[in-house]
Amino acid sequence: MEQYITKFVAHPEKLADAEALYAERIARIDPALARVVHVDRRAQPSDDAFTLWELRDVAVYEEIERVRDLELFQISCILEVDPALGDEQDDALMERMLFAEADEADPFPANLERVPASEVWASLDPIPADVEEQLPPTLTEGTWLVTTYALVSQDADPATEVEALTKNLRVLHYGEISEVDPRDSVFTQVFGPMVLRQSELLLEGASRHVDYPLGRRRLRQASVVKHAGAPLTLSGTDERPAVFTAERLT
Numbered sequence: 001m002e003q004y005i006t007k008f009v010a011h012p013e014k015l016a017d018a019e020a021l022y023a024e025r026i027a028r029i030d031p032a033l034a035r036v037v038h039v040d041r042r043a044q045p046s047d048d049a050f051t052l053w054e055l056r057d058v059a060v061y062e063e064i065e066r067v068r069d070l071e072l073f074q075i076s077c078i079l080e081v082d083p084a085l086g087d088e089q090d091d092a093l094m095e096r097m098l099f100a101e102a103d104e105a106d107p108f109p110a111n112l113e114r115v116p117a118s119e120v121w122a123s124l125d126p127i128p129a130d131v132e133e134q135l136p137p138t139l140t141e142g143t144w145l146v147t148t149y150a151l152v153s154q155d156a157d158p159a160t161e162v163e164a165l166t167k168n169l170r171v172l173h174y175g176e177i178s179e180v181d182p183r184d185s186v187f188t189q190v191f192g193p194m195v196l197r198q199s200e201l202l203l204e205g206a207s208r209h210v211d212y213p214l215g216r217r218r219l220r221q222a223s224v225v226k227h228a229g230a231p232l233t234l235s236g237t238d239e240r241p242a243v244f245t246a247e248r249l250t
Helices: 012-027 049-061 087-096 158-165 185-189 191-204
Strands: 002-010 034-039 071-081 110-116 142-152 170-174 217-227 242-248
Touching (some): 049 191
């Protein structure tokens, strides 16, 4: 026996519709492929921030409204599966645990995880509040540690792209450009909203980029900046998406 965990995004007011659709699709599993041992009646909130933003991005392409209001849930079933299933039959079985056929519009974008039913699935904490986009920092006279978070195409030169974002600053020292680890909270908190915005622009035909935003590089660079004169607000653009943080040194 195995447990199949479906993580999906939905607006809270449509959660009951998602639960009903899931139950309906599980009920249609061919008994020749698997025997249904258990089905969750209710979905639970999930605190997997990476999957939340990943599926919100999928929702953009499914033309689902208010993607930033989508929340992440999970629901599961336990099946006794025929070990002799071929790849095509296995794929057909997996599809039943999602919310639409491969060629249909998906009302609840989802992904699927398969684990041995003997494993204890940890209890879930309520999903945290949606991450708010950070307000752009404003530099006043003094020395600052400025950190740049840039979403960069795979085929672009990282140094060129990041330095273009700081060309109007008096930089005393450039730190090393590094890729943000997916386990870093910044990966979702900072880059999640950026990826979503870039996907919207891509679908609207308003982006200079043609690559899939979720596949772009997430770069970080810290620099020491000396600022004098009028206050300066740091922000990226739709052309060069970026977020900045600034910490005063002197």
